[in-house]
Amino acid sequence: MDTGLQHLHSYMTYLVLLGVLISFGAALAGWLGNKTFTDKDRKMGLLGLIPVHLQWVIGVILYFVSPLGMKNFSGEAMGDSVSRLYILEHPLTMIIAVVLITIGYSRAKRQIGTDNRGFKSIAIFYGIGLFLILLRIPWNAWPGN
Incomplete structure (x- = not known):
């Protein structure tokens, strides 16, 4: 079961990155265009929000069923970088990214029809979240490597 979840988690990353980037x-x-934040926006x-939350779940x-996750937790494992x-x-890092993206969306949805503060909220929080996601993706285990 954990192998299927690992594959799903790995390939879903493409959807997460695409959604957050868009x-x-x-x-x-x-x-930057100083537009008004609408319901369409x-x-x-x-x-970006939905795939990030699905990936988090x-x-x-996976953290609790995989041998690489909680089952591997020990003081000895902390000495090994992988x-x-x-x-x-x-x-x-991913929990922090999910929280930041959620905060950005929650703040933005209250700004509909006012000015461009909704865009600013999403741009800042999603940008930091995207940076954190890219920072801690285990690139050595990326599909195709």
């Missing part, structure tokens, strides 16, 4: 790009264009933010399940990545660094 949302971030649209928000950045709206913010809020829905564009969902392109799959990741939490084990530490899977046990602590990757999950913690």
Whole structure:
């Protein structure tokens, strides 16, 4: 079961990156273009939010069923950089990214019809979240490597 979840989690990353990039790009264009944040723009933010949350749920399940996750947790594993990545660094960084993206979307949806603050919120929070996601993807285990 964990092998199938690992594959799903790995390949879903493409969808996450695409969704967050599209949302971030649209928000950045709206913010720099000084446009008014509309309901259509809020829905564009969902392109990044929904895949990130789905990926997080799959990741939490995987963390508890995979031999690389919680089952591998020990003081000895903290000395190994690969084990530490899977046990602590990757999950913690991704949780922070998911929280930031969620905060950005939540703040933006309250700004519909006002000015460009919704774009600013999505651009900043999704941008930081995207940076954190790219920072802690285990590139050595990326599909195709």
